[in-house]
Amino acid sequence: MTTKKIxxxxxALANPPTLAGWANxxxxxxxxxxxxxxxxxxxxxxxxxxxxxxxxxxxxxxxxLGLALNKAGQxxxxxxxxxxxxxxxxxxxxxxxxxGQEVPFFGLYGACSTMGEGLVLASMTLDGGFGEWAAVTxxxxxxxxxxxxxxxxxxxxxxxxxxxxxxxxxxxxILAREGPGPYITHVTVxxxxxxxxxxxxxxxxxxxxxxxxxxxxxxxxxxxxxNSYDMIFTGDLGTxxxxxxxxxxxxxxxxxxxxxxCGSMMFDIENQDVHCGGSGCGCCAxxxxxxxLNNMKAGKWKNILxxxxxxxxxxxxxxxxxxxxxxxxxxxxSTTK
Amino acid sequence: MTTKKIxxxxxALANPPTLAGWANxxxxxxxxxxxxxxxxxxxxxxxxxxxxxxxxxxxxxxxxLGLALNKAGQxxxxxxxxxxxxxxxxxxxxxxxxxGQEVPFFGLYGACSTMGEGLVLASMTLDGGFGEWAAVTxxxxxxxxxxxxxxxxxxxxxxxxxxxxxxxxxxxxILAREGPGPYITHVTVxxxxxxxxxxxxxxxxxxxxxxxxxxxxxxxxxxxxxNSYDMIFTGDLGTxxxxxxxxxxxxxxxxxxxxxxCGSMMFDIENQDVHCGGSGCGCCAxxxxxxxLNNMKAGKWKNILxxxxxxxxxxxxxxxxxxxxxxxxxxxxSTTK
Numbered sequence: 001m002t003t004k005k006i007x008x009x010x011x012a013l014a015n016p017p018t019l020a021g022w023a024n025x026x027x028x029x030x031x032x033x034x035x036x037x038x039x040x041x042x043x044x045x046x047x048x049x050x051x052x053x054x055x056x057x058x059x060x061x062x063x064x065l066g067l068a069l070n071k072a073g074q075x076x077x078x079x080x081x082x083x084x085x086x087x088x089x090x091x092x093x094x095x096x097x098x099x100g101q102e103v104p105f106f107g108l109y110g111a112c113s114t115m116g117e118g119l120v121l122a123s124m125t126l127d128g129g130f131g132e133w134a135a136v137t138x139x140x141x142x143x144x145x146x147x148x149x150x151x152x153x154x155x156x157x158x159x160x161x162x163x164x165x166x167x168x169x170x171x172x173x174i175l176a177r178e179g180p181g182p183y184i185t186h187v188t189v190x191x192x193x194x195x196x197x198x199x200x201x202x203x204x205x206x207x208x209x210x211x212x213x214x215x216x217x218x219x220x221x222x223x224x225x226x227n228s229y230d231m232i233f234t235g236d237l238g239t240x241x242x243x244x245x246x247x248x249x250x251x252x253x254x255x256x257x258x259x260x261x262c263g264s265m266m267f268d269i270e271n272q273d274v275h276c277g278g279s280g281c282g283c284c285a286x287x288x289x290x291x292x293l294n295n296m297k298a299g300k301w302k303n304i305l306x307x308x309x310x311x312x313x314x315x316x317x318x319x320x321x322x323x324x325x326x327x328x329x330x331x332x333x334s335t336t337k
Numbered sequence: 338m339t340t341k342k343i344x345x346x347x348x349a350l351a352n353p354p355t356l357a358g359w360a361n362x363x364x365x366x367x368x369x370x371x372x373x374x375x376x377x378x379x380x381x382x383x384x385x386x387x388x389x390x391x392x393x394x395x396x397x398x399x400x401x402l403g404l405a406l407n408k409a410g411q412x413x414x415x416x417x418x419x420x421x422x423x424x425x426x427x428x429x430x431x432x433x434x435x436x437g438q439e440v441p442f443f444g445l446y447g448a449c450s451t452m453g454e455g456l457v458l459a460s461m462t463l464d465g466g467f468g469e470w471a472a473v474t475x476x477x478x479x480x481x482x483x484x485x486x487x488x489x490x491x492x493x494x495x496x497x498x499x500x501x502x503x504x505x506x507x508x509x510x511i512l513a514r515e516g517p518g519p520y521i522t523h524v525t526v527x528x529x530x531x532x533x534x535x536x537x538x539x540x541x542x543x544x545x546x547x548x549x550x551x552x553x554x555x556x557x558x559x560x561x562x563x564n565s566y567d568m569i570f571t572g573d574l575g576t577x578x579x580x581x582x583x584x585x586x587x588x589x590x591x592x593x594x595x596x597x598x599c600g601s602m603m604f605d606i607e608n609q610d611v612h613c614g615g616s617g618c619g620c621c622a623x624x625x626x627x628x629x630l631n632n633m634k635a636g637k638w639k640n641i642l643x644x645x646x647x648x649x650x651x652x653x654x655x656x657x658x659x660x661x662x663x664x665x666x667x668x669x670x671s672t673t674k
Contacts (some may be wrong), residue, residue: 052657088653106445229563
């Protein structure tokens with residue numbers, strides 16, 4: 001039996017799973033941004049009809065999953081596995097969303113890289129011969145994140161110029177073992193990279209080295225280059241982290257001219273007061289399950305590389321003076337096998 | 338291509354991976370308990386030489402992984418993947434432990450079921466043809482858990498009779514695609530089960546229904562019964578949750594007379610003032626990677642079922658009046674394929 005692992009960090013899927021359905025839901029501010037017409041549902045007041053922000057976040061994840069299942073023409077009971085994660089302590093956004101769904105459940109924590117971690121695990125599981133259908137969901141909510149990571153909203157704290165805005169968003173993708181594509185063909189799993197950044201208001205800088213590391217591994221492992229893809233999407237480095245990534249890759253001799261960042265695309269940076277852009281598990285999850293996959297389906301791109309990044313610190317580790325470990329996973333998606 | 342999923346929640350591994358090495362490290366109190374001689378390292382003051390309890394927990398996880406790799410005769414660089422989790426907000430116990438290890442990393446959150454979730458994912462990944470070596474680690478620390486979930490240690494809060502004691506412990510297992518066993522032959526992935534328990538000091542009661550649900554699924558999916566196993570280990574229901582599980586199964590027509598619970602075994606319940614027993618990701622992880630696997634290796638048992646349980650709530654969800662969602666995964670381990 002041969003291994004489907006190639007190089008040091010990459011799995012080449014022998015029978016690439018299909019992305020059979022995808023959907024997203026977002027909050028009001030996100031719905032006023034440039035990607036508005038790529039969202040399946042925009043809530044009017046970010047509550048999603050719930051009495052606490054945490055319950056709102058669970059409701060978002062549940063709704064995104066329901067919409068994605070619908071597009072895939074499947075019911076939740078068809079799912080063999082559900083992979084889910086979020087930013088909340090003990091990942092309650094996901095576990096409360098999965099409660100009552102009756103699906104075998106894997107809770108993940110990859111910070112803002114969670115959608116990528118889920119896609120990696122779901123595609124390896126299906127390609128490995130385990131089941132026919134899997135779902136991946138991830139979410140974030142501005143109001144749950146602010147009070148958990150920063151200050152109560154009522155405090156009205158000022159934000160530094162390097163900060164990002166946690167998106168109120170959830171994305172869900174349904175993977176099928178067989179189908180017409182788009183296909184997940186290769187997945188590169190990130191190592192933890194920590195270059196000593198301690199400023200929790202500059203997470204783009206903390207995550208850019210991880211993105212660089214995983215991309216280099218992906219190109220080495222697969223023999224590909226940035227030009228192998230129509231577009232390379234990171235999420236969510238923001239504007240500053242994106243510049244840093246391009247520079248880091250350039251120092252490694254790699255020119256990347258087809259790059260866009262989900263955090264930089266989510267909002268109108270000039271006019272929506274988000275400083276360096278969007279962040280949160282739901283940011284790149286909702287950009288993938290809207291703008292990116294919709295455009296692939298419409299024929300705009302044939303091959304893309306989706307590289308979500310995460311900052312694996314906590315308020316406690318930051319208070320204790322620790323630097324911020326970053327991680328990035330890379331998922332190659334193609335309209336052909 | 339046939340599926341290796343059987344029934345509704347179980348994967349039957351076609352080429353069962355081997356547990357090639359395992360190790361654990363624990364704190365002082367755990368080292369004074371009945372399982373003392375099954376631990377690889379017992380720390381004298383629970384600091385593991387670090388300046389904060391969170392750093393101590395990371396050090397534990399790192400040390401357990403190093404010892405397990407050593408027993409498997411491998412270096413960290415041989416690992417294709419590392420699956421890790423803990424109870425801390427944003428799972429910093431794991432991500433800081435993995436920093437500098439240079440291994441592709443998957444962060445998991447399954448509360449006290451995390452060791453099981455990791456074993457499920459690692460064995461499906463290797464059986465699926467992705468790589469040759471994987472590691473699974475999980476940890477908990479009494480002092481990090483107390484201040485995060487309950488009250489500062491200095492407060493000296495009293496504990497209710499139904500409460501459990503978070504074990505200061507970490508366990509690590511190294512899985513290999515080929516080897517002489519013991520083998521992971523079947524894994525049953527839990528659904529989230531919530532019977533409305535809201536008392537966070539009675540987590541055994543919250544988790545017992547999840548254990549019952551997953552065991553029933555395992556027996557249905559595999560055509561097995563409790564008697565198919567020499568021993569069935571849950572972790573960590575504690576004494577009260579264990580009684581409840583036996584009763585719940587009896588109502589379903591299943592007599593289970595070969596059951597033991599890692600939480601009930603970790604401490605001397607009568608004399609160590611732990612009320613209903615041990616808990617925490619590290620509790621069942623260290624009992625598996627010591628008492629259980631050592632005894633299998635010594636020939637005491639040929640087939641066991643390892644069923645770690647998790648309570649997927651958070652202090653925030655509890656404050657908001659939410660009940661406690663439980664989960665349990667079941668891992669069948671055998672000395673023969």
